[in-house]
Amino acid sequence: MLNDIRKYxxxxxxxxxxxxxxxxxxxxxxxxxxxxxxxxxxxTATYQTGTKMGPSAILNASVNxxxxxxxxxxxxxxxxxxxxxxxxxxxxxxxxxxxxAVYHASKWIVKDNKFLVTLGGEHSISQGAIKAYKEKYKRLxxxxxxxxxxxxxxxxxxxxxxxxxxxxxxEDLRCKVTSFGVxxxxxxxxxxxxxxxxxxSVFYARDIYDNDSWHEEAIDTLEDHVYITLxxxxxxxxxxxxxxxxVPGGLGWYRVVDFLRKVYKERNVIGLDVVELKPNxxxxxxxxxxxxxxxxxxxxxxxxxLLS
Numbered sequence: 156m157l158n159d160i161r162k163y164x165x166x167x168x169x170x171x172x173x174x175x176x177x178x179x180x181x182x183x184x185x186x187x188x189x190x191x192x193x194x195x196x197x198x199t200a201t202y203q204t205g206t207k208m209g210p211s212a213i214l215n216a217s218v219n220x221x222x223x224x225x226x227x228x229x230x231x232x233x234x235x236x237x238x239x240x241x242x243x244x245x246x247x248x249x250x251x252x253x254x255x256a257v258y259h260a261s262k263w264i265v266k267d268n269k270f271l272v273t274l275g276g277e278h279s280i281s282q283g284a285i286k287a288y289k290e291k292y293k294r295l296x297x298x299x300x301x302x303x304x305x306x307x308x309x310x311x312x313x314x315x316x317x318x319x320x321x322x323x324x325x326e327d328l329r330c331k332v333t334s335f336g337v338x339x340x341x342x343x344x345x346x347x348x349x350x351x352x353x354x355x356s357v358f359y360a361r362d363i364y365d366n367d368s369w370h371e372e373a374i375d376t377l378e379d380h381v382y383i384t385l386x387x388x389x390x391x392x393x394x395x396x397x398x399x400x401x402v403p404g405g406l407g408w409y410r411v412v413d414f415l416r417k418v419y420k421e422r423n424v425i426g427l428d429v430v431e432l433k434p435n436x437x438x439x440x441x442x443x444x445x446x447x448x449x450x451x452x453x454x455x456x457x458x459x460x461l462l463s
C-alpha cells in the first residue's frame with residue numbers, strides 16, 4: 156500500500172546507512188518490517204519552538220549509527236524503510252488536521268503489519284499513530300517517557316496541544332497510559348489523576364531515577380499490546396538539552412534502556428515514536444542520541460517480538 160501512503164508524505168533521507176540491495180522502493184517497503192515516518196510539526200509549542208526540525212535531525216544523524224549493536228548484533232537486516240516526512244505545509248496551523256493526517260498515513264502502514272516508528276515533531280502527533288493502532292488492537296496500552304503528564308484538557312486554546320496528548324489518548328482513544336520519568340504536573344492534572352487511577356499510572360522521576368525496583372509494577376499496568384511514546388524531555392538535560400522544555404532531574408540512558416528492554420521482553424510492543432527533539436545548532440550529540448534510541452528500540456523489537 157505504498158502508493159496510498161505516498162499521498163501524505165514527502166521524500167526524505169533514509170534512516171541509517173545500511174548495506175541493503177533492494178531493486179526498487181516498492182521492494183524495500185515490502186521486505187522491511189520497520190517503517191519510519193517523520194512529522195515535522197510544532198504548531199502548539201508554548202516555550203521553545205523548533206521541534207519541527209527533529210525528524211530531519213534524527214535522519215541526518217542516523218547515517219552515522221553503527222549497524223552492529225554490541226548487545227543485539229546487526230539490527231538492520233530486519234528491514235528499515237523510511238517512507239518520508241508528512242506533508243504538513245498547508246495544514247500546519249491546525250493541529251487537529253495534522254493529527255488526522257498522521258492517522259490516515261499511519262493506518263496504511265499498520266494494515267501492512269509494519270512496526271511504525273514516528274519521528275517528531277511535538278508530542279501531539281502521537282495520538283494519530285496511536286489511533287491507527289487502536290483500531291487493530293482493542294486492548295492497547297500506551298507507555299510514555301515524559302517529564303510532563305500531558306493531561307491538560309486544553310492548553311494554548313486547543314484540546315490537541317502537546318500538553319494534552321495523554322488526556323486525548325485516555326478520553327478519546329480509550330487507552331490506558333503509563334508514564335515514567337515525570338517531574339512536572341499541574342493542579343488540574345493531579346485532580347484528573349485522582350479521578351482516573353485505573354486509567355493512568357505514573358512513576359515519578361524522583362522515585363525511579365536511581366533504581367529499577369519499579370519495573371515490574373509498571374509493566375503490570377500495561378495491556379498485552381503496548382505502544383511506546385518517548386518524549387526526549389523525559390531524559391535528563393545533561394544528556395538531552397535539545398528539547399523545548401528541558402526539565403532538571405530526568406532519567407539517564409541506561410535507566411531508560413534497561414526498562415524498555417524488559418517491556419519488549421514481557422509485552423507485545425506494536426509501535427513507537429520519538430518526539431520533542433529540538434535540535435540545537437552546533438551540538439549533534441542529542442540528535443545522535445535520538446537516532447541511537449530509535450535503533451536500539453528497533454533492535455529490541457527484532458529480538459523480543461519477531462524472533463521470539
